[in-house]
Amino acid sequence: MSTSSSISSPEELQSRTCKCGFMARYFTATTLENGGRRFYRCRRLGSNSCGYWNWIDDKLPRHVSTMIHNQKVELDSIRKERNHLKKIVEDMGGIEDPYLKDMIADEMSELKDMNGNEISDLTKVSTLKGKMSNLELPDKIESSNLKKVSSLDDKVLKLELKVHQLISLLAVSWAIIVGFVAAKMM
Structure with a gap:
């Protein structure tokens, strides 16, 4: 699973808290497999991340x-x-x-x-x-x-x-x- 993505502004979405207690960031995937699919993930990067990842949208055909x-x-x-x-x-x-x-x-x-x-x-x-x-x-x-x-x-x-x-x-x-x-x- 690739992590290429772009940040979007979530107007109608509820905020989510990741496992480390921070507000999760909202992204829109730009990969071939999941292009346009929205998700949340931990705002921390690398080894500091708690690994939180949650798809908002169902997988597209x-x-x-x-x-x-x-x-x-x-x-x-x-x-x-x-x-x-x-x-x-x-x-x-x-x-x-x-x-x-x-x-x-x-x-x-x-x-x-x-x-x-x-x-x-x-x-x-x-x-x-x-x-x-x-x-x-x-x-x-x-x-x-x-x-x-x-x-x-x-x-x-x-x-x-x-x-x-x-x-x-x-x-x-x-x-x-x-x-x-x-x-x-x-």
Whole structure:
């Protein structure tokens, strides 16, 4: 089990005390096997740790964990490329053309709006799926409930498609920016 993780802010979660009496820290796993899965562990490191470790979320299906991991890797790659291109533009003295500046600002604003909405929607769907998996359903489920579950699955698929489209749009936007910068240099 890998311990690669990132700290998140637990708004709806209760605090937990580890075996050594300290408040346990809240993390979100970023590994391939457990990507996006939340857990608590002792805040002390190394040999000082009491070894407290407690998963908050149930284990995700393999394809979901893989998809989350791959999207995070792709997003990190795009962020690195964006930062690299920003540095190149800064090294060239920035963008002087006011029209080009406005166009880039509009594009970045649109991307931020889309990104925020998509992530918010995806988070809501993930939360709903987590709540559904925690319910104990009776043997006989009404057909209307099955339709609701099917509808949620369709929404998840649509949101996944939107995330992929957003990543593609971001890549195309940066390609356009690079093209404009290259044209400006000529």
